Amino acid sequence: MSLTLTGFDNKVAIVTGAGRMRSIGRPIALTLAKAGCDVVLTGTGKSPERYPDDEKAAGWRDIESVADEIRAQGRRALPLVSDVSSPEAVEALADRILAEFGRVDFVINNAGSTKGQDRQPVVTLPVNEWQRVIDTNLNGSFYMCQTFARRMIDLDQGGAIINISTLGTRLLAAGTAAYASSKVAINGLTTILSGELGRYGIRVNGVCPGLIDTSRLDDMGRGDIWEQLVKSFIPLGRAGTGEDIANMVAFLCSEQGAWINGQNIYVDGGYTNVPLMGN
Structure with a gap:
């Protein structure tokens, strides 16, 4: 007998930053x-x-391309341009989803700020970059959680909210004040909301993903430095994939994950443990 995750049929999920x-x-x-x-x-x-560059070469069309892939699986897809940092835009987003589908069951807050000039010491960090x-x-995570929790x-059909955070909330590396602080706060928001919404x-x-091989990290390259980082800090010996994170999200949304609430789960190949061991 095989194990299959259940609890998804005819449910509606929203994934930001997709x-x-x-x-x-x-x-x-x-x-x-x-x-x-x-x-x-x-x-x-x-x-x-x-x-x-690889998206340009592939003729990629952002969320429209992902929507096509979902429709090819026989499911409905609704791609919407939206700014999670605007409470008015998030309200309009929620209204549109309810008008289109009549329900929302899973909210995945994955949208994140692009890399800019924020990766620097606090004493030189521009205030506008922090903001x-x-x-x-x-x-953005707060607006999404508040707006969709109300709906x-x-x-009165239950559901799940998943906030995508980062391993950086444990590493708290120098030069990551804005990014890491925002995610530490998201972890706290997650725990607080779990106590408020469980009823x-x-x-x-x-x-909390670890080192994931995505275009966001292309500035690090994929040569010897990348391989040395993986070898030195990830006991499982490879960088993560988006699918590794997706599998955890699916489990937390499923009926099999129905008694998991208020947790910030690190999916990092064991990276979390390496600094603690002094390696």
């Missing part, structure tokens, strides 16, 4: 569709000129 080809958001959306969900995809509507990262990562309570049958958990 438009990149090599990413975490796209595999989450595709995995939830494969499990049986109809999926709403959001992206910022970034100009094609700013796409990674930019906080507005998208923390405020889910009214629907409504809404589970709230966080997933």
Whole structure:
């Protein structure tokens, strides 16, 4: 007898930040569709000129391409350009989803700030860079959680909210003040919400990815430095994939994960343990 995750049939999931080809958001959306969900995809509507080279070569169309992949699996897909850092935009997003589908069951807060000039010491960190990262990562997650939790309570059908965080909340590396602080706060928000929403049958958990091979990390290259980083810090011997994160998200949304609530789960190949051992 095989084990199959259940609890997805005819459910509706929203995945923010789902438009990149090599990413975490796209595999989450595709995995939830494969499990049986109809999926709403959001992206910022970034100009094609700013796409990674492999996306340009593939004729990638951001969330529209992901929507096509979901429809090819026989599920409904609704791609919407939306700005999670705007509470008004998030309210409009929720209204559109309820008008289109009549329900929302799983909210995956994956949208994150792009890399900018924020990776520097606090004493030189521009205030506008701090605000930019906080507005998208923390405020965006708060607006999504608040807005969709209200709708889910009214629907009285339970559900799950998953906040995508980072291994960086444990590493707390120098030069990551804005990014790591935003994600530490998201971890706290996750735990607090789990206590507030559990009575409504809404589970709230966080997933904290480690080193994931996505286009977001292309500035690190994929040569000797990358391989040495993987070898030195990941006991399982490989970088993670978007699918590794998607599998955890699917489990937390499933009936098999129905008694997991208020957890921030590190999916990092064992990276978390290496600094603690002094290696």
